[in-house]
Amino acid sequence: MNWIDIGALDDIPLRGARVVKTQLGCVALFRTDTDRVFAVSDTCPHKGGPLSEGIVHGNKVTCPLHNWVFSLETGQAQGADSGSITTYPVQVAAGRILLDATTLKKRSAA
DSSP: EEEEEEEEGGOOOOEEEEEEETTEEEEEEEETTTTTEEEEEOOTTOOBBGGGGOOOOOOEEETTTTTOETTTTTTTTTTOOOOOOEEEEEEEETTEEEEHHHHHHHOOOO
């Protein structure tokens, strides 16, 4: 993997999100209340809502437009909803958030 430093863990508030803009679209980074960090596509497959503006609860995010809930670990929609979002490898090292650039390059343009 080709890790790129995209910022400090403290740049994302607990239960908050930030967006990384790439040439192929936006990636949402979420920090849970236990300091876990997840990276997923920022667009809800249902109506295109910005997931980075959603509510983080546990290891899930709720879309701000129509309340679809997605697992930040697997990208799968929860409950009766069907669909998924793309997840990306991310890690935290020495308080810095690292995102895998190799995986981003493989992403297809939307």
